[in-house]
Amino acid sequence: MxxxxxxxxxxxxxxxxxxxxxxxxxxxxxxxxxxxxxxxxxxxxxxxxxxxxxxxxxxxxxxxxxxxxxEGKRIGTPPATCKVVQKGCDQVAVSLTDESKPCSEPVMFVSG
Structure with a gap:
């Protein structure tokens, strides 16, 4: 259970x-x-x-x-290996060293 x-x-x-x-x-x-x-x-x-x-x-x-x-997703504090970038109305977490890659760690979204 x-x-x-x-x-x-x-x-x-x-x-x-x-x-x-x-x-x-x-x-x-x-x-x-x-x-x-x-x-x-x-x-x-x-x-x-x-x-x-x-x-x-x-x-x-x-x-x-x-x-x-x-409207749109907002990210709380990202993991230390990631950073937040704005994509349209949403924030997304990407790799700190390569913005073309998504964050490899879990990311918490918060209310927009």
Whole structure:
């Protein structure tokens, strides 16, 4: 039983830790549209920013509630033999001595 728990826990940890972080902003009185980082979003619409490293998706609810989630994978502290590079909206761990090779050690992803 114990030998089964470790792989299951590891998979759950990786899946949970690679989820994006999300936040909400309640509607402001008298404001008909949502705003985030200088972007105006009509009620019922969505906006997506795919410019690394600041990738996010926001939607403006019919009641004016702004809901946003970051997108992309973020890496915590990489192993000493690796470094983090940005590839699109994702961070990836590569070999410290050869960036064309992936990190040879386990890497922990954190929420974006």
């Amino acid at each position: 114990t030998s089964l728990l470790l792989p299951v826990f590891t998979v759950l940890l990786v899946v949970t830790s690679s989820d994006a972080s999300c936040w909400r902003q309640l509607p402001k009185d008298g404001v008909e549209k949502c705003q985030y980082k200088g972007i105006t979003i009509d009620r019922g619409d969505e906006y997506r920013e795919r410019t690394p490293p600041d990738c996010f998706r926001c939607s403006c609810g019919s009641d004016g509630t702004l809901s946003c989630c970051s």
